[in-house]
Amino acid sequence: MIAKLTDHLSLNLPFLKDKKLLLAVSGGIDSMVLVHLLQQLQLDIYIAHCNFNLRGEESDGDETFIRSYASVNNIPIFVTNFNTKAFAQDNKVSIQVAARQLRYLWFNELLQEHGLDYLLTAHHLDDSIETFLINFTRGTGLEGLTGIPQQNDRVVRPLLPFSRNEIELYAKENNITWREDSSNASDKYLRNKLRHDVVPILKSLNPSFTDSFTQTINYLQQAQSLLQDATVLVYQEVVTEKEGQKHINILQLKRLPNYKAYLYQWLSPFGFTAWDDIYGLTEAQSGKYVISNGYRLLKDREVLILEPLQQAQNEIYEITQNMQQTTNPIGLKLQKVEVIDEISTKNVIYVNNELIKFPLFVRKWQEGDYFYPLGMKGLKKKVSKYFKDEKMSLSDKESTWLLCSENQIVWIIGHRADDRFKTNENTTQILKIEFNNNEKA
Known part of the structure; x- marks a missing residue:
């Protein structure tokens, strides 16, 4: 696995060399294998651990375990505690969403405050398979079927080419210790249900399923790249920008084959979801509009105007x-x-x-x-x-x-x-x- 990771980093992630790398470490097998691998490669690593205080003594045990590992191995470590339940209630989001928001806000603060270059997470191939299936079952566009991206700005996932079986085998061969998260055994969450019930069936039907999936994801990513290129080119022909607005020329838009696909690509980043209503705007009367959380798409004669929602202004x-x-x-x-x-x-x-x-x-x-x-x-x-x-x-x-x-x-x-x-x-x-x-x- 060391040799495969070395080749992967050299070919796809050469910019990580000689950089200060912040590792998101939970204490589970995936993150502990990531730490061990990067230690063997003698990269400049720092550990960040979040205690979400969701599992009582188990959460505190994870923190103690990580602190001890960092101390023994002389790795700089950052630890923080969150009142995740209170944050979720205050912001009216699920526990999972709350935990994600809290940890990434903190990770970004660490990167800025300590001059670190990249955040590395231990997402792997099976995580990407599960994400694909989650998006597939909920309904998604092409971008939702391309798995977990290898890099998002300063967030890098170097273990994506590796399966869960490879990670488990490496951990056993190298006597790596880790902490088991009891919540991973529950089928309360969709991801766990897919992990425990669906993915094993797919692997039993096709012993080469992970290889086939990797190939399919590569094809889908290439198709997504082509789509993005085409979207940019057409955007320049159909859309004009002025005074904070985007004006989509309806006549030019409707001359395009599959113009709805272009609308989806242009508008989905702005939080729109009511696609039937949006497509209907091309035939609607002037003054009709569709809003998302923060934006409005307005039909004005022969154009669709995308603009930020303005708060009601009753000020005098x-x-x-x-x-x-x-x-x-x-x-x-x-x-x-x-x-x-x-x-x-x-x-x-x-x-x-x-x-x-x-x-x-x-x-x-x-x-x-x-x-x-x-x-x-x-x-x-x-x-x-x-x-x-x-x-x-x-x-x-x-x-x-x-x-x-x-x-x-x-x-x-x-x-x-x-x-x-x-x-x-x-x-x-x-x-x-x-x-x-x-x-x-």
Whole structure:
């Protein structure tokens, strides 16, 4: 196994040489074999052990065992204790998810604080088989069928080519001691049930199952790589990015064979799961949308707009009489002038300062808001109707601010001023208000 690992590291993971390696060590057979192997290769290793306090004395025994091993073998060690149950309850996640989140947050802290280069875990071939089966039974895309990745950024799994049988044989041949986790014997978790009941049947049906699985995973990983390349190329043709949004051209998208596959590849990283609803957006009316935990996909005429979800903004921002400039929530410049030296535009207006009552307020529009559009001679109009007539998307509406004097709209900022505050030949106090979209908090 030493020779096979040496070849594997040299061929696939040569960057680990001469690096400081943090090993996630539970005390089980897999992690103890990993420690032993890397000791034989004389790599620069450090041990990290988490006590999740889930199995009482057994958990404490694991910690004592690891501390003793590190001391005897002169290996630097980091140990931490977690109240995993409390964390799971507070964050409304399962114990397994809680433990994973806690340990990886801590591992990343260790890497940063101690100048360590990579985190190594003892995942092996059978773990990858179980992950494949879990994803397969739950339903997944191609990426869910490619097993456990050999590397995720600074997390590396050097034992993935090795089966559980190889690891057990190496442990016995080298008299390696380890701790048994009693929870591994329970079929409470899906992974254990697959490990105990399903995988043995597959191996009995095909004695070369692990070799066949490895070959299949390689093929699937190659197919995934090709898909990712194609996805990037098509993305550049169909999607444009601007102001934190991604605009997917529906007409160009639907010219593609299997366009739904591209949507899945582009959108799944943003947490979307309601795929039938997403595919339906291509035929839906403008204004329809689908949300994930943090993002929204909006149909706006001939494009799908992907953007972060914004929290409801009911805030009201005050502009006092002495303020000449503001950047929160948007950039506004206020200046008293003697004459109107340029024509009013969408971004610059002139108002009669005698009609303005300070403080002014900046807020988002609300249902029922109305104003008197400049130049329409006293015609009252609902803000919602103005938005509709201007064919503004839902995203544009939500990002638009109003400048108000008391309960009256002075300006739909960046769009249209109100006629009630306009200047005329008798105006003696002129206030110039300028909108700078690039100056905002």
